[in-house]
Amino acid sequence: MNGSEFSWSEFLHMGGYATFVWSSYGLALVMVVFNIVSPMIERKRVIARVKRAIKREANSRQTS
Amino acid sequence: MPESESTNTTLLETRQLECVRDDRLLFRDLSINLSEGEILQVEGANGSGKTSLLRILCGLRLAEAGQVLWQGEDVSDVREDYYASMIYIGHLPCIKGDLTTLENIRSLLDTRSQSAPIEEIDAALTKVGLSGFDDVPSKALSSGQRRRILLAFLLLSKTRLWILDEPLTALDVQGVALVESMLMEHREAGGSAIFTTHHGMQLPCEMSSVTLGVQC
Amino acid sequence: MPESESTNTTLLETRQLECVRDDRLLFRDLSINLSEGEILQVEGANGSGKTSLLRILCGLRLAEAGQVLWQGEDVSDVREDYYASMIYIGHLPCIKGDLTTLENIRSLLDTRSQSAPIEEIDAALTKVGLSGFDDVPSKALSSGQRRRILLAFLLLSKTRLWILDEPLTALDVQGVALVESMLMEHREAGGSAIFTTHHGMQLPCEMSSVTLGVQC
Amino acid sequence: MLKAFYHLLARDLRLAFRSRHELANPLIFFVLVVTLFPLAVSPSAEVLRVMAPGVIWVSALLSVLLSLDRLFKQDYEDGSLDQLMLSPNPLVILVLAKVCAHWLLTGLPLVLVAPLLAMFMYVPDEAIGVLMLSLLLGTPVLSLVGAIGVSLTVAVNRGGVLLSLIILPLYIPILIFGANAVDVASDGMSVRGQMLFLGAVLALALSLAPLATAVALRITASR
């Protein structure tokens, strides 16, 4: 890439190592995204659970 | 001792039953006759063979000698018929700690090929004092609460014959009263029951009894 | 509730004990005061936390908050001292099926670094109704007989403080009477005890009691 | 009856999924044991290539063996097994449901992960398909035959090693044919014979083992 004109196809080709390089970067991306998304989902789940518990408590207080 | 006032149909009958464990003769020539609507208490000191007898009655244990008859036929010949109309609750919990109360009851009913609408299960749970615990994993319940799941199962199974080994284990005073009332209702509905217990159980009705062991 | 007539030495004391299990608060700010010669019954419905409390008292479980004191010192600081003078018998059998009654008792005493001459053990076995069973492997005993081994252990251990979780489990009527008389004798000898039970136990002496749970 | 089968299968699967870690365990054990060999024997490609089929099969076998416990042990101990035996449904059907669940939870994952391990141990690509097929035919037999063994030893406490003693000899034919098939395939030869054998054994086990297990359970339940 040095000096010569930049070409996307050449870049994507990675000198013949495209599979290896791009799957590495792809996996890294997946890992990053997963690690961001999964705690967010987890957080929703925890909050929902606490809310449910609060509601259950309120209900049982009403009935008793 | 089947001279109760109930109908004369004999449900379960044993002939010359004999049980030996570890060289010790527990009982011999035991003949029981349980008719419809009869409630039978098996009495005896610790180690007299009550549990062994109940397991023999269920076909879970082989007697040394003698026969168990269900409506006149040997139980090993009419197994499916017999099992469809009896229920046994023993010393052991039969409860999966990882399943919730509801799931436990459902899967117990499943083994009997029964199912029950959710309202009915809820009603049963309320009756045994477990309402609100239906989605709690059973391992988080105390020993008495776990026994109560079995009581709910007993209620829902609607079988004619109950065989209960120490149904009062781990139950508190209310629990004992509950079992007593359950037995009364069961009897009024025409069901029969055989049970053991060391607590004095007072049922306001006739009860037959068999005493094991002249032992120790 | 320690206003009994016994000597005023406080043996075991809890301060602001709190126990939470699985999100549910079982008890909080529980303060117990057990003096020498006092017998304390822990009461409560199924699942109210009796077993949990006893295990906390033994140091087998960590309380959420609060302290357990043995003669004024935190039990975790005086563990060896404390354990040398208390004995806990829980729900579980603590019995090895492969060992005989005698061997079981011996090895239980061993864990307490105690030993007893054979005559004394024989006397204890006779007292709990197991004479003649001393060389029977415990797996061949019924559930009640196995509990009786523990009673013999209790007798032989000669400790000041007994902590008993449902000592009447699986015992027949004689067995219940036996436990009652054992408790009385223990008390007369100046010992203390904490126990739970769902059976009404009638001791002909003063008994304090703690009730757990305003629960369900 | 089909319903009884389905309900029990569903219950066992649900139980397994409830404790997620347990689900993964036989698989991890398999991977770990396979990993021990390069460490213990030699990391060189030539040695590993020769050993690989045998090592993978032995590890799969041990992994199934150790997970057999969960077939009946717990049910026996908590009394659920009594309830199953008191079910009005034929015990054979219930046994089959439990074995199915067991295979889905242990055998199948092994089949799926084996190719990866094979690659790590330099098994040639053309033999990897055969490895999977041989495991696919073989692991159900391991579960089925294992069930007989477990049902016989369920009343023995700490029966784990007794169990291996009883079952391992029965596993040996499967092991020999399975490992041999992979070996032969690595050399580029046909493995039709081995596969037919494994298939036949599977058919045999499927038809007889549940019956034997049901009988064994009735015997050992007597306590």
Place this chain on the structure above:
Amino acid sequence: MLKAFYHLLARDLRLAFRSRHELANPLIFFVLVVTLFPLAVSPSAEVLRVMAPGVIWVSALLSVLLSLDRLFKQDYEDGSLDQLMLSPNPLVILVLAKVCAHWLLTGLPLVLVAPLLAMFMYVPDEAIGVLMLSLLLGTPVLSLVGAIGVSLTVAVNRGGVLLSLIILPLYIPILIFGANAVDVASDGMSVRGQMLFLGAVLALALSLAPLATAVALRITASR
């Protein structure tokens, strides 16, 4: 205190001798697993000779692993462990007694029978002594480290495979050095380094593992 150690050791040994079959089990498992390899891999002398040290070590390791259950599991379940923890004696001593009993019942028999298996697998005579020595130094470590793992998982039901997941990584160094020593000895070279390493690890484990186990037991007993 020494008396407490001795009594507990005696009890555990007596218990094991009471159920004779159980006594023999780890040994039989060991022999069976080792036997699987000639069947699964190849019966030829060259292949076996290369594999032998590794296979024997892996089998010994698995055999110890599977017998670890008996260290605390049963005591936990029947409440005896509670009684041990309520003993006025230091828990570390009691733990050490139990580990000792475990080693005498599993490790030692393996050490004694290994030469026979090694011979069957064409291990040269001069390496057999090294094999025994390496097992003699290594198996106690397996018991000691295993005790930590068991005490951590004792409250987990069906923890068998979880246990392996936890312990196998910790076993790997022992495995590598043990098997490697035999390998090197077969080539007629000195194994002083390996033996020193194994000895050092044994000393470390002997001084730290019982402590860790005692701590772990106090943690997991909380139920």
Place this chain on the structure above:
Amino acid sequence: MFKRIWAWIQKFSSPKHFYRISGKMIPWFAVPAAVLGVYALYMGLFVAPTDYQQGESYRIIFIHVPAAWMSMFIYMVMAVSAGIGLIWQIKLADMIAAASAPIGAWFAFLALVTGSLWGKPMWGAYWVWDARLTSELILLFLYFGYMALQSAIEDQRTADKASGLLAIVGVVNIPIIHYSVEWWNTLHQGATVAKFDKPSMHIDMLIPLLLMAIAAKLFYAAIVLIRARNEVLYRERNRQWVKELVEKL
């Protein structure tokens, strides 16, 4: 003095306080992580020159090496905080440890896979039983063991203590594993293909590598805070402040 520090630690490590502070801290890690990461990616993919030996395949280094470093770093963080939790009974430390484990496992996994993907073109095999590779694999198993134990034990406090103890035992073992694997490999084989014998790296390669490593650390810091906050919410779900907080959400 000592007492005051202790009191301060206790205050700061109270879950409620941590929850409030950490919420503010997360952006301070997350934003630089993203910026640095993207910049390093640009440098690594577009600016850094082609390696004369390995061609373009070496660009995996920008993922592989930071991931490998992180997997080891996170294990240390996890073990140390588990130790703090075990000895000083600081709940927050246990939570950090528990929150770290899955992230560390992910990094270890990433290092393994990218290493494999790099190995194929370099060594002609996805996997060789080389010392470094093997010990990374064992590290992954140590993570798995920790997580499995944590999730297998019901009671949260017991689970924390038990898995904490395991993490500490693991730390004792890591150097042992490390040396045993090294010696094992050098002792009896030379089959491993030429190892990383690069004299010195081109500066244009080194810079994106270091930037990526820093970005990875910041990323970890942000994620571990998010995860620890979840743990706080979950474990303190019965406390009044959590209930109030949740009702507002």
